[in-house]
Amino acid sequence: MSTAQTAQYRLSALKIELAPQEPFTVLAIANTGNVPLDFKVRVQQWQQRATGEDELHLLPANSLELVAFPNLLHLPVGGRAEIRLGHRLPAADVERTYRLLVAEIPPAPQGIGSETRLVTVHSLPVFIKPAVIRRQGQLLNAQVQQGTLQMTVSNRGNVHIEADQITVRGLAENGQRLFELRPQREYVLAGVTRPLMPMPLPQDQCAAVRTLQIVLDIAAHPPTTQIERPTGVCR
Incomplete structure (x- = not known):
């Protein structure tokens, strides 16, 4: 054997x-x-x-x-x-x-x-790296379905973007932060627009989430998108 x-x-x-x-x-x-x-x-x-x-x-x-x-x-x-x-x-x-x-x-x-x-x-x-670095990106088509967050990243700069540069926050009605997490590392190369892998959301306080705030932290003024009154946070 x-x-x-x-x-x-x-x-x-x-x-x-x-x-x-x-x-x-x-x-x-x-x-x-x-x-x-x-x-x-x-x-x-x-x-x-x-x-x-x-x-x-x-x-x-x-x-x-x-x-x-x-x-x-x-x-x-x-x-x-x-x-x-x-x-x-x-x-x-x-x-x-x-x-x-x-x-x-x-x-x-x-x-x-x-x-x-x-x-x-x-x-x-x-x-x-290029001689001059330009970081520019955009979050697109963010939506929540069956306890997961789906989104697309459009990389309009000239260097790669890493998915773990994204911060996802679940906020309650009064603005209290219920959770904060980052996607697992994926790469979006320069000039590419591509969907990220679906991201599971925490379920312990999912019913209290009133806003999903998504920040792409690649610049001094990072691109941010929010989903208000999201449905589908809970599975």
Whole structure:
């Protein structure tokens, strides 16, 4: 009978941002488990459709657009390694977006009765900032149905928006704050208008909610929308 293991390792970052004046960085990876690990590193171009779906295309191994080195890593138990990431691209008007794939290479089977191991792939967003940053966005089509909030974000700036930059507050009749929460992290790339995943609302005081206030905190005067007397806050 075979048993299953899951490798344990830690990355020093879950998002990477580069700039024209800071074109290089280092991502550290540490093996915190009790088995040796091997990884393959690749870079993908990343775009989004209006429906919110990602479009990903692997860069050729010899591409100099965005370079990750080394492409193969071996980490003994307790070992640590660094992935160097950099570009030589000129400053652009719009943020360039990529995904860094750090994929565990499954170990070779050792024969009947050997242990099997679940392998993982991390897909880290990589952003190359433009020379001048313009943050501009709008909240659209916010509505509540069956205990969930649905909304669309229109990114009219030249850098990405993160969904957890949105604050949702449930307010009572007298303005008392009943709850405050943020959506799970999603990305809306520059120039894209896309719906976010439906967001469950707290149910313990749902009947007392008289206003839903939604703030997109990306500027000094953040875009704000309110749903008055919302129906459907309670499931």
